[in-house]
Amino acid sequence: xxxxxxxxxxxxxxxAIGGGETSVDVMVYSLSWSRTKRPKVLxxxxxxxxxxxxxxxxxxxxxxxDCVPSHLALFxxxxxxxxxxxxxxxxxxxxxxxxxxxxxxxxxxxxxxILKEAWExxxxxxxxxxxGICWFExxxxxSWADSYTALPALGMLKGSCCPHYDxxxxxxxxFRKLISDGELGDxxxxxxxxxxxxxxxxxxxxxxVNERASAYDVRMKDGKVVQTKLSARRL
Numbered sequence: 001x002x003x004x005x006x007x008x009x010x011x012x013x014x015x016a017i018g019g020g021e022t023s024v025d026v027m028v029y030s031l032s033w034s035r036t037k038r039p040k041v042l043x044x045x046x047x048x049x050x051x052x053x054x055x056x057x058x059x060x061x062x063x064x065x066d067c068v069p070s071h072l073a074l075f076x077x078x079x080x081x082x083x084x085x086x087x088x089x090x091x092x093x094x095x096x097x098x099x100x101x102x103x104x105x106x107x108x109x110x111x112x113x114i115l116k117e118a119w120e121x122x123x124x125x126x127x128x129x130x131x132g133i134c135w136f137e138x139x140x141x142x143s144w145a146d147s148y149t150a151l152p153a154l155g156m157l158k159g160s161c162c163p164h165y166d167x168x169x170x171x172x173x174x175f176r177k178l179i180s181d182g183e184l185g186d187x188x189x190x191x192x193x194x195x196x197x198x199x200x201x202x203x204x205x206x207x208x209v210n211e212r213a214s215a216y217d218v219r220m221k222d223g224k225v226v227q228t229k230l231s232a233r234r235l
Contacts, residue, residue: 007199011035011122014157016132019096019164020192023209024061025235029195030126031067031091039090039124043071046105047097047130050075054095067091074105086114091124094131096163100143100151102130112154119156133161135198138184140175148174150183157198160187166213167192176225179218186219194232208232 013033017026031039041062048054050073062069072085079085086092092115094102106112119125125135133139134153140162141151148170150160162175171189178184188203190196191213197205206215214232218225 004204007197007204010199012119012198012200013124014119014135014198015124015126015195016135016157016161016188016190016198017126017128017163017195018132018167018190018192018213018215019129020167022058022061022128023193023235024064025209026193026195026207027061027065027093029197029207029235030093030124031065033124033197034090035122036090038066038068040068040070040088041091041093042086042089043069043093043095044074044127044131045071045095045097046074047095047099047102049097049101051097054097058093058095074109074111078109082109082111083114083117086111086118087121087123089118089123091126092118094125094127094134096127096129096131098143099130099134099139099141099153103134103151103153116154116156125156129163132190132195133163136161136187138187139163140171140178140184142168148178150178158185158201160184162187162189162218163192165189165191165216176218176227179220180225186217189216189218189227191215206230206232207235209235 138160
């Protein structure tokens with residue numbers, strides 16, 4: 001059985017994007033793991049406080065694709081049937097912004113547990129920046145101004161994650177130090193314009209819209225941090 005066939009057979013999928021402008025190609029890739037040819041896609045923009053401009057941008061991209069987009073706003077009147085809403089989707093896409101605030105709001109509404117249940121049920125989880133790192137056990141975030149810190153996340157995927165690895169000064173040094181100091185476990189760093197796909201609990205593939213960008217395995221080995229660039233398929 002090929003790796004791609006095995007990945008297709010697993011009903012649990014997460015596509016984590018390292019940030020930057022999310023291209024249509026990356027969106028197509030994320031949607032390709034859904035169970036239907038014309039998936040229902042739910043946008044969750046909590047990390048920006050449901051900023052209308054970001055929501056409009058994402059709708060403009062999704063309307064170019066063969067899908068049915070909608071969104072969940074948690075800073076307006078929140079639907080009472082959150083579980084039914086989430087489980088009724090084919091794909092959930094989470095936007096970037098303040099990861100710490102996003103996770104706090106989700107936990108207040110019980111959305112964190114609903115998303116885990118939906119993932120187990122076969123709803124594709126995806127997102128960029130804050131929406132890409134939230135699925136891991138821990139992450140490197142800039143939720144606090146002028147600093148990068150370790151933050152516990154949802155724990156659906158093992159290890160830690162850092163976005164914007166090639167796009168923001170200080171990201172690489174800080175992520176490696178957080179791992180070296182034991183504040184974060186071994187993890188994955190993702191460049192901008194790069195998506196990583198997990199089938200179940202396993203990393204299946206790295207894809208990129210930029211031939212130079214990729215993702216990196218960053219871990220402790222023999223008392224020091226070792227970084228290994230992963231092979232990325234160009235979209």
